[in-house]
Amino acid sequence: MKKHNIIILLSIILCLSLLLTVQNSIGKPNASMKFSTLREENPKSGQETLILPYAFPSDSMGTTFGVGGMMKGYYQEQLLLGGTVFGSADSAYGGLLAMWDLAVLPSSDRFYLSAIGSLGHYPRQRAYAEVPPVQGIRAGSNESDKDDYVEDEGTDNWWEMKLEYVLPIGGMHNSGMARYKLKNGMLVSGASGGEQWNPLASGATVLVLRQFNRYQTYETDEGKIEGTIHPLEFGVLYNNTDFFSNPSTGSNQFLSVTRDFGWLDSEDTWTFLQFEASKYFSFGSSDYARQRVVALNFWTGDAISEETSVDENGNEIISHSPPFLEGARLGGFYRMRAYPNNRFNDRSAIYTTAEYRYTPRWNPIGQVSWLRWLKMDWMQLVGFAEGGRVADEYDVSELLSDWKADVGVGFRAMMAGGVVRFDFAVSDEGSAGWVMFGHPF
Numbered sequence: 001m002k003k004h005n006i007i008i009l010l011s012i013i014l015c016l017s018l019l020l021t022v023q024n025s026i027g028k029p030n031a032s033m034k035f036s037t038l039r040e041e042n043p044k045s046g047q048e049t050l051i052l053p054y055a056f057p058s059d060s061m062g063t064t065f066g067v068g069g070m071m072k073g074y075y076q077e078q079l080l081l082g083g084t085v086f087g088s089a090d091s092a093y094g095g096l097l098a099m100w101d102l103a104v105l106p107s108s109d110r111f112y113l114s115a116i117g118s119l120g121h122y123p124r125q126r127a128y129a130e131v132p133p134v135q136g137i138r139a140g141s142n143e144s145d146k147d148d149y150v151e152d153e154g155t156d157n158w159w160e161m162k163l164e165y166v167l168p169i170g171g172m173h174n175s176g177m178a179r180y181k182l183k184n185g186m187l188v189s190g191a192s193g194g195e196q197w198n199p200l201a202s203g204a205t206v207l208v209l210r211q212f213n214r215y216q217t218y219e220t221d222e223g224k225i226e227g228t229i230h231p232l233e234f235g236v237l238y239n240n241t242d243f244f245s246n247p248s249t250g251s252n253q254f255l256s257v258t259r260d261f262g263w264l265d266s267e268d269t270w271t272f273l274q275f276e277a278s279k280y281f282s283f284g285s286s287d288y289a290r291q292r293v294v295a296l297n298f299w300t301g302d303a304i305s306e307e308t309s310v311d312e313n314g315n316e317i318i319s320h321s322p323p324f325l326e327g328a329r330l331g332g333f334y335r336m337r338a339y340p341n342n343r344f345n346d347r348s349a350i351y352t353t354a355e356y357r358y359t360p361r362w363n364p365i366g367q368v369s370w371l372r373w374l375k376m377d378w379m380q381l382v383g384f385a386e387g388g389r390v391a392d393e394y395d396v397s398e399l400l401s402d403w404k405a406d407v408g409v410g411f412r413a414m415m416a417g418g419v420v421r422f423d424f425a426v427s428d429e430g431s432a433g434w435v436m437f438g439h440p441f
Contacts, residue, residue: 028334028441029254029276031164031208031237033192033244034101034112035178036077037417039377040188047073048375048416056435059340060122062090072416076103078112078177091153094120101164110166110176117159125154125218128342129324140324140345142389142402146429152218160212162233167205170198170240178204180243184363185377185414186290187243194242194250194280203240203250208233216325227267227323231260241280246419246439248282248293260322270320272327274301278441290378291359297441299335301328302348302394321347328390330404334440336386338406338427344390350399351388353441357412358382365413375416382410386425412439 042048051069058064066086073079080100087093096118104113127150128140139148166176171192178192193203210233218225235256241247254276262269276299283292305320321327324345330336331343335351359380366376387405391398408425423440424433 028438029235029237029252030162030210030233030256031206031235031254032101033178033204033206033237033239034078034109034164034166034176035180035192035244036073037180037182037245039185039375039417040181040183041375041377047071050416058088058092060124060126061086061092062088062123064088064092076101078103090123092120092122094118094122104163108176110168112164112166113161114164115159115161119155119157121153121155123153124151125156125216126151126340127218127324128340128345138346138392140329140342140390142344142346142391142404144344146343150218150220152220154217154219156214156216158212158214160210162208162210164209165207167207169200169205170203171201172204178244180245182377182417184290185246185417187246187248191242192244193240194247197240197251199238199240203238203252206237206239208235208237208256210235214325228265229260229323229326230263230266231258231270231326233258245417246414247278247280247295248291249280251277251279253277258322258326267323268320269305270303270322270327271305272301272303272322274299276300276441288360288362289358290361291357293357295355295357295439295441297351297353297355299351300349300399303327306347308392330388330390333434333436336388336404336406336427337384337408337423337434337440338386338425338432339404339429340432343429344404346390347392348394348399349388349390351386353384353386355382355384355410355440377414380410380412380414382412382421382423384408384410384423384425
């Protein structure tokens with residue numbers, strides 16, 4: 001019984017961690033395929049609902065308690081709604097509301113609107129940056145010390161809206177949305193790509209326009225320090241995988257440019273260019289495995305607007321650069337998982353990883369009758385290795401030298417048609433464990 005209780009608690013944390021952390025990490029492209037899933041175990045409806053209390057420890061908030069919920073497939077089959085409120089004895093509190101993939105035109109399934117917003121107060125906010133900047137080795141740089149950060153009480157409020165358009169080409173020629181049919185969490189029909197790389201014949205091409213905002217404060221001994229951004233991002237995604245949530249074959253590529261025009265109370269103007277690519281290789285099933293997949297990912301980015309000058313006192317001044325929590329950054333839920341969020345940040349970055357995803361036929365949780373409400377169709381064991389670095393200019397020889405690296409293992413599960421995960425990684429600076437919704441790529 002104790003073992004089952006631990007599993008339930010882990011599952012709750014995994015499901016709801018998305019609602020607390022989606023904006024505080026960098027990873028997946030901000031564009032996505034639009035799809036619905038129909039589980040053979042729930043053939044009459046694609047609707048899924050979850051309302052649960054949760055509790056978890058956090059460095060920035062202490063032991064936190066809250067309640068969250070999500071609804072999928074109501075009003076529109078692809079529409080996902082979510083929300084949460086949370087608080088702790090350490091004076092942390094906040095909430096989040098989110099809506100993903102609302103089809104905005106009744107006569108079309110190609111335009112989709114998403115909106116997410118959060119308000120929060122945290123007793124220990126950490127920034128791998130000098131506030132205000134000082135001379136010397138730049139905090140967050142590849143050579144910086146792991147203890148070179150600012151940590152103070154403050155707020156972190158953010159919200160974003162994005163509009164996506166699915167081009168009428170490739171696998172989305174006749175419809176802007178893929179429809180997957182699953183049995184025991186495995187794709188049985190509706191594959192959206194994977195056989196050939198050709199945007200005109202296979203997969204989905206999605207355009208995204210995203211406007212996002214963030215207001216963060218630090219209550220330091222010297223007074224209140226504030227930072228605000230209001231950037232605009234335009235990107236294009238080509239996803240040619242067989243199953244967007246849990247790909248086994250195919251690839252995807254994402255290219256975007258982000259620009260803060262200095263609107264409203266933004267502190268500076270800057271432009272960031274990024275490119276990401278992933279590739280998946282299936283090794284099929286075996287006597288003990290339902291699925292075996294090798295997944296590869298590459299990402300790079302550069303603040304092409306950044307300028308460096310020297311003032312009258314000989315101090316180096318960096319301008320037109322994204323703040324430490326945007327742009328070229330590594331560390332956290334998606335990239336360099338053995339390190340804290342935004343541990344490394346600079347003008348440019350490069351990153352790569354490889355994962356081996358092994359899905360055993362054995363699924364003891366799915367066979368326990370009183371745990372079937374978890375809708376856990378499979379569990380997955382993962383091994384991964386990561387490497388990358390940041391630099392103060394986009395120089396390939398520098399970016400390919402003196403890499404930071406980590407290795408890790410993961411436990412993942414398919415629940416109600418979506419993937420939840422727990423990853424644990426180690427590096428020369430320590431270790432970290434993360435819970436999140438969805439594969440890292």
